[in-house]
Amino acid sequence: xxxxxxxxxxxxxxxxxxxxxxxxxxxxxxxxxxxxxxxxxxxxxxxxxxxxxxxxxxxxxxxxxxxxxxxxxxxxxxxxxxxxxxxxxxxxxxxxxxxxxxxxxxxxxx
Numbered sequence: 001x002x003x004x005x006x007x008x009x010x011x012x013x014x015x016x017x018x019x020x021x022x023x024x025x026x027x028x029x030x031x032x033x034x035x036x037x038x039x040x041x042x043x044x045x046x047x048x049x050x051x052x053x054x055x056x057x058x059x060x061x062x063x064x065x066x067x068x069x070x071x072x073x074x075x076x077x078x079x080x081x082x083x084x085x086x087x088x089x090x091x092x093x094x095x096x097x098x099x100x101x102x103x104x105x106x107x108x109x110x
Contacts, residue, residue: 002081003071004106006056007047013077014041014105040082040108042075043090046101054093054100061091061104070109083109 018034046057064071067088074081087105094101 002074004060004073004084006060008044009047010045011076012043013075014043015039016041037110040075041087042073042084042106043103044106045103048099048101051100054102057102058093061086066091073106085109 016039018037018039020032020034022030022032024030046054049057060071063069064086067086070083070085072081073084084106087107090103090105092103094103
């Protein structure tokens, strides 16, 4: 079972590839694929929550020291468990009309 098992309202899959782009003086560029492995990322949006429920999400973020420590997460698109960490600077929380909501991103750790 994954380390991250809290409720989610929505999850967006953010796939990408590790491409190096070299720009030359004559304005041309060369692109190279650095690794053939797809880079996986996910944007997570929580449902509306009480302060107690919100503290569970913030606790995981604090326990992992943000982007420092990795943990496991099961992707609902593939049902595959991945080793992930929080993407730096993406944890956002909102308090409005008496309820909390949070949004954050995970990135796959290779």
